[in-house]
Amino acid sequence: MSEATARSVAGTTRATAQSARALALAGVAALTLSYTSVLYYVADVTRGAETMLAVLAGSLLLGILLGRYVGTTVAGGVALSVAITGSVGYVLSIPPDQRALLFTTRVVTDTIALLTGLSVLRLTNAGVWALGVAPAPIIVSWYLAVRRRYVWSVVAGGTALSLLVLTGDAGPTTTLTGVIGGATAVGVGDVERAGGPTPQFDAVVAVVAAMVVVTASLSAAAGGATGTPFGDGGESPTVESTVVEAEDNIRILGSISLSTDVQFEISAARGNYWQTAAYDRYTGQGWVRTGETTAIEGTRAGPPGSARPLRQEVTAQTDLGSVPGAWRPVNVEGAAVRSTQQGGFRPETRIAANTTYTVRSRIPQYTTAQLRRAGTDYPDDVTATYAGLPGSTPDRVSERATEVTANASTPYDRAVAIERYLEEEKRYSLDVESPDGPIADSFLFEMDAGYCTYYATTMVTMLRSQGVPARFVVGYTTGEQVGDDRYRVRGLNSHAWVQVYFPDVGWVRFDPTPAGPREAAEERQIRQTEGNGTESGPNSTGPAEGSDTDVVNLTPTTPVPDPNVTATVGNEPATPSVAGADDGSDELSLPDLPSNRTVAVWAVTLAGLLAVGRRTGALGRVRTAVALGRQSRSAPDADAIRAYDRLETLFELRYRPRAAGETPRTYVSTLVADGAEEAALSVVDAYEQARHGDGVDKTTADDVVATVDRFVDEWSLGDRLGR
Amino acid sequence: MMLWPTRRGFALLLVAVAATGFVVHSGARALGAVVVPSAVALLAGVVQVWLTPTPTVDRAVPADGPAEREGTVVLRFDADDPLPVTADDRHSAGLRVVDGLPAETVVGEGPVRYRVRFERRGDRTLGPATVRYTDALGLVAGRDSVGETARVLVYPAVRPLPPALAESLQSGLAEQSRSERDEFDGLREYVRGDALRNLNWKVSAKRDDLIVTKYTGARPEQTVTVAIGAAPGDADEMATAAASVVAALHSLGAVVALLTPDGEVEAGPSDPEAAFAHLATVGPGAVPDREATVVVKASDGTARVSVAGEERANIGNGREAAT
Structure with missing residues (x-):
């Protein structure tokens, strides 16, 4: 490495070290942002958003201050005590009866449950848990980052x-x-700690860019397959499918194929809705069932008010993951079940086909009148x-609910008003585009059609905004x-509806989905399926049929197409294209703007390529090629002037730059190889004529340009041959 | 080039494996976004280290010299692009690195200097150097051998002689010089500074003036013959004792004719290296000439030095004892 390079390395090293520190801290910030965004989301769902923000900001500040002024032992002590406080706080926040269950095992x-996929939202006091967990990693990682121990900061x-x-x-x-x-x-x-040189920095950028690009490409490529590498996460997979038009066989957590397959046959004196699960916590995008199941002890209590018994004998026709039964179930025989916090039952193992239970x-x-x-x-x-409701629920939902229930004086009347409003105002359709925003808000203000999960979610949200306790229930209609x-x-009897709580009566069913269109x-x-003689019908989402999951994701990507079209498996998802799934529509549609994600991935790719280019000197070579090229x-x-400039650039690269005070003529004639003097000097002549003299004519210009082209070609060839 | 994962790289590998295990055990969740980037990072690390060009090195070693002394080695690395490396240098037995290695440096920025101690006599080597570098994320490390070996000849240690031995050498020299006189070259008057030894009393008495005898030319340098030998295993003691004797004789102005089991060498105060170089690698064997003026004989870990037939010192195991 030459002296000049060594000096410039030392000079850029200082500047690089400073910007490196900024970039390293930005990396720590991105990492912090990633997990705090999840914690904030949990806080929002559990209505503790402001507190969480305060805790996050406070922890960040504390971590940075400790980093500047305090030694490792003290800082460690602070972090530990914060963590312990959080844990104790969480334990204390659990209701006493549930807390008794909490001993070491x-x-x-x-x-273990958390680590193997139990969503935090399912915890009884998810909000307090999140508040307890948040401070320690922030304090520790920022303390270490300020101390320039980046690896340990990233570990935290x-x-x-x-x-x-x-x-x-x-x-x-x-x-x-x-x-x-x-x-x-x-x-x-x-790079920062070594006060390191730029090439290492470029390498970091290139590797990081590669990480992003490969990951994004793999997710796009696998987007259509079942079980993507990014599988059934809490986030809607449709975000993945905006990168590529996905074929539709993505399984979403909570959704199953809805078919004309017979799920079970039930004997009961009276028809009813056969409920499988109820959900209490609304996240904005879906529903979560909180709390643990417990073992049954004898027969459970019934509703608070008067009730009539109903005995139901259920014969499963396929594997069932749930225990359908009319509300309110008090006893199950013939299947091993556990009791849920929401008053229902859940089987310990899947119920095999042809089993009967009571x-x-x-x-x-x-x-x-009673209600x-x-x-x-x-x-x-x-x-x-x-x-x-989540703290981020838009106000207009509550306002609309207030409007709709303006004339209602009791909770019952409110429920009826909302039920009627939704039945009348919204059209039933199985073919919808998944909204980006919160479900209820979107259904009320942006969508004009939807199906049962939308109706039910919106009604519960509106009721809760009026202070009426309500919950989202899934199961089957009578059949x-x-x-x-x-x-x-x-399968197609799967349904979602609403239960509203009335003191001394208990949970009462409401169904805002218009029955006529649904049926x-x-x-x-x-009729269609029987006509085609095929067993299974099209794929569709719906409420979890036979659901043994505790999280229902409401964003469908597999809607049933317009029933007038022959059903096929593997339909276009309704989500990505603006054209919607209106097959055979004549509307001309504009292509979607690329999503933010796509733009981000391309930006990163570009940064990576630039880094690689600089590293391998490709960039320099490109610049030279442009300077010398045609x-x-x-x-x-x-033209004559430009031709001379190119010649001078060429000589500069090949020999040396023109010295101050050296005339073009002297410069060229000194350096030019023997035999090429005449040609080179002709270029100089033309240049001088064009610049200071009478100008040149087209023929001369042509000749001169051709001459310089030859020089450049000769040199490039020589360069490639290593001369 | 050798390639292996660093601690960090190994930890990342464990994380990726654990994540894959979780995927298999309880579902994918978003673990793909952990596994894929980790795999990419590790792969990129391997590629980057594999493609890193080996730097060149320019080595400056200390001059040949006696044992129990320290010297500085200077390594100048160079490469097309600056590369942060950990530099180290190999060395043969008989040398010891005192400090300065391993050195964290950036290739091309400045030389690496380290101090090496000559421990034992012999033909020693320094190098080749090794450089250890990692990829951009510090996940994969590679090591390269750089440069050649350089040879350093470590002479035997030179120690001050026991006083008895030093005195006997000195007097022995004086006597030898007396018996090896220059030729008579005439008489002249005494001038202040003349050696009193050369005063010619007989003639002075006759002349009633002080007269000195002139001798021809420069006095030839005195040559002292030193013969050395050692029992097997005691060559080091022999060499050390011999080197010390040679150094002492040189400081007294004498030329030494060294007779060793491996050959003969003559060296004077102006060019002592020949003797030391020979002593650096001399092996055991019988004393070539027992009649030599100085005889060094080493056995059972001790070197016995005799001057003019009489034993004057036992030099052994670093302890000096006069007889």
Whole structure:
């Protein structure tokens, strides 16, 4: 390496070290952002967003201040005490009856559950948990980052991110951001600590860019396959499919193929909705069922008010993952089940086909007058669990609900008003484009059609905004009556509806989905399938049929197409293209603007390529090629001048720059190789004529340009041959 | 080139493996966004280290010299692009690195200097140098051997002689010089500074003046014959004792004719290297000439030095004892 290079390396080293530090801290910031965004999301769902923001900001500040002024032991002590405070706070926030379950083995089991995919949102007091977990990693990682121990800082932040990845709450983009941030911090941190030279920096950029590009490409390529590398995360996979038009066989957590397959046959004296699960926590994008299941002890209590017993004998026709039964089930025989916090049952293992089990339920009996009289004295635990909405729920939802229920004076009337409003105002359709924003808000203000999950979610949201406890329920409608007291229930009977709580009565069913259109669609399905002689119908989302999952993701990517079109498996998803799934539509549609993600990935690719280019000197070579390359022609004088400039650039690269005070003629004649003097000097002549003399004519200009072209070609060839 | 994962790289590998395990065990979740970038980073690291060109090195070693002394080695690395490396240098037994290695340096920025101690006599080598470097993210490390070996000849240690031995050498020299006189070259008057030894008393008495005898030319340098030998295993003691004796004789102005089991060499104060170089590698064997003026005989870890037939010192194991 020459002296000049050595000196310039030393000079740029200082500047590089400073910008390297900034970039390393930016990497740590990206990592911090990744896991705090998930924690903030949890806080928002549990209505603790402001507190969480305060805690996050405070932890960041504390970490930085400790880093500047305090030694490792003290800082470690602070972080540890903060972490302990958080854990104690979480334990204390659990209701006493549930807390009794919490001893060491329980803690271990719960931790294992979290690590193997239990979403944080399913924890009883997810908000407090998130608040407890947040400070320690932030304090530790920023303390270390300020101290320039970037690797350990990334380890601290990465542990927090890993936990949230394992619980399934961190989506692919979030995780990738965190990973990239961490990699940048580590790589650039090394450069900064070594006071290092630029080529290492370029290498870091190139590697990080490669990480992003390969990951994004793999996710796009695998976007259509079942079980993508980024599989069934909490984040909607449709984000992946905006990179590429995906074929539709993505399985979403919570959704299953909805078909005309018979799921079970049920004998019961009276028809009813056969409920499988109820969900209490709304995230804006879906529903989460909180709390653990417990072992049954004898027969459970029925509804608070009067109730009539109903005995149901269920014969499963396929594997069932749930225990359908009328609300409110008090006893199950013939299947091993556990009790859920929401008052239902859940099987310990899947129920095999052709098994029969018996459910005894107590159906609440009430009159409308009774419901009107019920009042608003709700039990505390009901209000705590079933009356909350995420902090980020837009105000207009609440405003619309207030409008709609303006004339209602009791909770019952409010429920009826909302139910009617949704039935009348929104069109039933199985063919919808998944909204980007919160479901209820989008359904109310942006969509004009939807199906049961949308109706139900919106009604619950509106009721909760009015302070009425309500919850989202899934299961099956009654089904096809195939005999006295016997019903045949198929996959397409899957349904989602609403339950509203009334003091002294309990949970009462409401169904905002317009029944007529729904039943008509179901009928068509059946007739069609039977006509084609095929067993299974098209894929569609719906409420979790036979769902044994606790999280329902409402964003469909596999809607049933317009029933008038022959059903096929593997339909276009409704989401990505603006053209919608209107097959055979004549509308001309503009292509989508690339999503933010696509733009980001391309930007990163570009940065990486530039870094690689600089590293390998390719950039320099490109610049030289451009400087020497064929010139575009205009006027003869300008051409002659440009030709000489190219010649001078060539000589500069090949020999040496022109010295101050050296005339072009002297310069060229000194350096030019023997035999080429005449040609080279002709270029100089033309240049001088064009510049200071009378100008040159086109022929001369042509000749001169051709001459210089020959020089350049000769040199490039020689350069390639290594002369 | 050798390639291996660093601690960091190994940890990342474990993370990726654990993540894959979790995927297999309990579902993909977003773990793909952990596994894929990790794999890319590790692969990129391997590629980057593999493609890193080996630097060149320019080595400056200390001059040949006696043992128990230190010297500085200077390594100047060079490469097309600056590369942060950890530099180290190999050396043969008999040399010891005191400090300065391994050195963290950036190739092309400045030389690496380290101090080396000559421990034992012999033909020693320094090098080749090794450089260890990592990829951009510090996940994969590679090591290269750079440059050639350089030879350093370590002479035996030179130590001050026991006083008895030093005195006997000195007097022996004086006597030898007395018996090896120059030729008579005439008489002249005494001038202040003349050696009193050369005063010619007989003639002075006759002349009633002080007269000195003139001798021809420059006095030839005195040559002292030193013969050395050692029992097998005691060559080092022999060499050290011999080197010390040679150094002492040189400081007294005498030329030494060294007779060793491996050959003869003559060296004077103006060109002592020949003797030391020979002593650096001399092996055991019988004393070539027992009648030599100085005889060094080493056995059982001790070197016995005799001057004019009488034993004057035992030099052994670093302890000096006069007889």
